[in-house]
Amino acid sequence: MLDWLNIARNQAEERFRSLPFPSGKDENFRFTALEYRAGENGENSNITKASDLPPEISAVDGDESALLLLNGEDAVCSGTASGILFTDLMRSATLGSESIRPRLKDAELFKDDKFAQLSTARWKNGAFVHVPAGVRQAKPIRFVANAQASEEHFRHLIVLEEGAEAVVIQESWSDGAERFVGELTEVRLGKNSRLHWVVLQQLGANTSAVIRQRLDLGEGSELHFTPLHVGGKTVQTRQETHLGKGSFLDTQGAARGDGLQHFDFWLDVKHEGSKSRSDMDYWYVMAGKSRGVFNAQVEVKKDAADCESSQRSKTLLLGQGSVHSIPKLIIKTDAVKAAHGASVSSVNFEQLHYLQSRGIPRLEAEKMITRGFTEVVVDRFPHAGLQARAEVLLEAKRGGEL
Amino acid sequence: MGKILPLLEIRDLSVEVENKEVLKGVNLVINPGEVHAIMGKNGSGKTTLSHAIMGHPKYKVLRGDILLNGESLLGLPPDERARRRIFLAFQYPVAIPGVTVAQFLRSAIMSVRKGEVEAKNVRKLIKEEMLKLDIPDSFMTRFLNEGFSGGEKKRLETLQLRLLQPKMMVLDETDSGLDIDSLKRVSESIESARGTDKSILLITHYQRMLSYVKPDFVHVFLEGKIVKSGGAGLALELEERGYEWLESGKTEDKIADGKAAVTLN
Numbered sequence: 001m002l003d004w005l006n007i008a009r010n011q012a013e014e015r016f017r018s019l020p021f022p023s024g025k026d027e028n029f030r031f032t033a034l035e036y037r038a039g040e041n042g043e044n045s046n047i048t049k050a051s052d053l054p055p056e057i058s059a060v061d062g063d064e065s066a067l068l069l070l071n072g073e074d075a076v077c078s079g080t081a082s083g084i085l086f087t088d089l090m091r092s093a094t095l096g097s098e099s100i101r102p103r104l105k106d107a108e109l110f111k112d113d114k115f116a117q118l119s120t121a122r123w124k125n126g127a128f129v130h131v132p133a134g135v136r137q138a139k140p141i142r143f144v145a146n147a148q149a150s151e152e153h154f155r156h157l158i159v160l161e162e163g164a165e166a167v168v169i170q171e172s173w174s175d176g177a178e179r180f181v182g183e184l185t186e187v188r189l190g191k192n193s194r195l196h197w198v199v200l201q202q203l204g205a206n207t208s209a210v211i212r213q214r215l216d217l218g219e220g221s222e223l224h225f226t227p228l229h230v231g232g233k234t235v236q237t238r239q240e241t242h243l244g245k246g247s248f249l250d251t252q253g254a255a256r257g258d259g260l261q262h263f264d265f266w267l268d269v270k271h272e273g274s275k276s277r278s279d280m281d282y283w284y285v286m287a288g289k290s291r292g293v294f295n296a297q298v299e300v301k302k303d304a305a306d307c308e309s310s311q312r313s314k315t316l317l318l319g320q321g322s323v324h325s326i327p328k329l330i331i332k333t334d335a336v337k338a339a340h341g342a343s344v345s346s347v348n349f350e351q352l353h354y355l356q357s358r359g360i361p362r363l364e365a366e367k368m369i370t371r372g373f374t375e376v377v378v379d380r381f382p383h384a385g386l387q388a389r390a391e392v393l394l395e396a397k398r399g400g401e402l
Numbered sequence: 403m404g405k406i407l408p409l410l411e412i413r414d415l416s417v418e419v420e421n422k423e424v425l426k427g428v429n430l431v432i433n434p435g436e437v438h439a440i441m442g443k444n445g446s447g448k449t450t451l452s453h454a455i456m457g458h459p460k461y462k463v464l465r466g467d468i469l470l471n472g473e474s475l476l477g478l479p480p481d482e483r484a485r486r487r488i489f490l491a492f493q494y495p496v497a498i499p500g501v502t503v504a505q506f507l508r509s510a511i512m513s514v515r516k517g518e519v520e521a522k523n524v525r526k527l528i529k530e531e532m533l534k535l536d537i538p539d540s541f542m543t544r545f546l547n548e549g550f551s552g553g554e555k556k557r558l559e560t561l562q563l564r565l566l567q568p569k570m571m572v573l574d575e576t577d578s579g580l581d582i583d584s585l586k587r588v589s590e591s592i593e594s595a596r597g598t599d600k601s602i603l604l605i606t607h608y609q610r611m612l613s614y615v616k617p618d619f620v621h622v623f624l625e626g627k628i629v630k631s632g633g634a635g636l637a638l639e640l641e642e643r644g645y646e647w648l649e650s651g652k653t654e655d656k657i658a659d660g661k662a663a664v665t666l667n
Contacts (some may be wrong), residue, residue, distance in 0.1 A: 358484055
């Protein structure tokens with residue numbers, strides 16, 4: 001084991017133990033109760049082979065260039081991603097990649113966050129994507145984090161150097177057993193680089209997950225972010241974004257819940273450079289007794305002139321689903337265009353009647369209305385195979401809701 | 403020569419909405435190719451009639467029947483009625499966030515004109531009709547009726563009417579919310595959808611649309627019944643005199659049993 005990494009882990013473990021568990025009195029946990037029970041953390045895993053995963057997940061799609069499967073500590077990479085480094089994080093740390101060490105030693109990363117410290121201390125493996133300056137990866141690369149133990153932590157690092165371009169698909173998967181998953185991802189974009197980052201979260205029904213994401217967008221860079229959450233029991237995603245001069249964060253994200261599922265997007269966007277832009281749409285479809293939380297704050301720093309920001313949450317409630325939407329703006333400069341909004345609607349007879357009056361059968365009309373809320377996101381998925389898989393996951397949640 | 407089968411026949415129709423009887427024995431016969439206008443004060447039951455024809459689940463038929471080509475529509479869901487080529491242009495079309503105009507139009511066309519229009523030609527068909535109504539391409543990616551102005555909603559309703567090619571068109575105050583130029587364009591578009599086998603039931607408050615879409619018959623609604631029927635001249639008379647003269651006891655030609663004053667077949 002690497003000494004420097006052990007030291008970093010031990011420090012994080014100490015911070016985890018010293019920080020209190022968040023309670024309902026904490027602003028960012030008012031609507032989300034995270035339960036944590038220490039588990040076996042990667043020991044005694046039942047699934048060790050890639051072939052144990054569903055075949056559509058464990059094989060490289062024809063429209064992809066490479067796939068990395070993370071089964072706990074084990075990692076299997078197939079396909080080739082020419083010009084870029086695409087491997088598991090532990091292997092890269094062991095080989096001493098220059099760009100990794102400072103990142104894994106960064107004690108400042110979510111230092112106030114108990115769960116982020118837990119993942120920092122206990123991660124077993126993760127994905128490492130490094131795209132050198134000027135390299136453009138045309139075909140998407142994909143990694144799958146397969147949680148196998150009752151407690152499992154992953155750490156991922158995606159780095160694009162100046163002028164680089166890539167499409168990265170990240171999937172989270174677990175079976176139906178009770179699990180706690182921690183996931184800490186860092187995305188660092190160099191000057192004028194461009195990343196399309198797609199997240200498909202399809203954790204098992206009894207998995208609780210704490211996802212932490214730190215995004216640093218360098219000057220003129222673009223991040224097109226497309227997350228779709230369909231799985232898990234209670235899933236909280238905290239995303240902290242730092243926008244440099246002229247950079248652009250473009251998000252179209254969706255959560256599709258049923259039963260007692262709970263999805264919490266806790267977003268913190270910091271416009272630090274002038275002329276930076278952020279445009280975020282989050283779509284929620286909450287059926288059964290599922291709950292959604294949109295807790296989004298945009299802060300425009302004093303020196304960040306001529307920024308533009310827009311954040312919106314749109315919710316479709318089915319059954320007894322609910323959503324808490326809390327968009328916030330903190331503007332510390334004058335020349336800014338900023339907007340935020342939240343809408344909540346439910347499928348009603350008038351909408352169904354309208355579609356039916358145009359010849360569309362009732363069942364199809366119901367599907368159209370619910371599908372409409374996630375289609376914007378699925379349409380952005382970079383290849384047909386992934387779109388089809390997402391549709392299957394969404395389709396499995398439809399029916400009998402109205 | 404046999405007797406012409408009416409395209410739409412309404413027989414002694416009584417309809418209840420939220421436990422209140424709104425239509426109280428309406429009789430109306432519309433033959434192929436005819437344009438009928440229904441005029442009347444707010445709350446007289448005009449819109450209820452349109453929803454009853456389309457089969458809105460909130461509108462419960464208490465008595466009577468609605469027949470299309472001699473077959474009863476009662477018991478058929480709205481989508482089946484649409485596939486039998488009845489079209490209702492709504493007075494207040496609902497917004498459906500998340501469903502784009504393009505997705506909606508495609509599904510509607512493929513449902514109503516199944517076997518008649520090939521999937522590969524749908525996009526071209528929509529584009530052609532949009533051009534005729536001067537509707538910009540940006541409509542296609544917008545969510546259905548969300549954030550639309552009154553005029554935009556009516557133009558979208560008219561676009562649907564053109565695309566779905568109904569036989570029986572029910573237009574519920576399609577003229578409201580339109581400026582003069584839009585009214586002219588929409589009216590011309592509706593007028594051009596007329597045909598020897600297609601009929602229009604036009605519900606309106608005002609004469610102005612009837613200047614473009616010439617009615618063969620005009621009916622006046624009062625308290626859930628047709629109280630007077632006549633030719634196109636009746637609309638002008640109503641414009642001039644209002645409705646008060648038709649109210650209880652003020653006219654001799656009021657129809658006591660609710661039947662249309664003009665025998666239409």
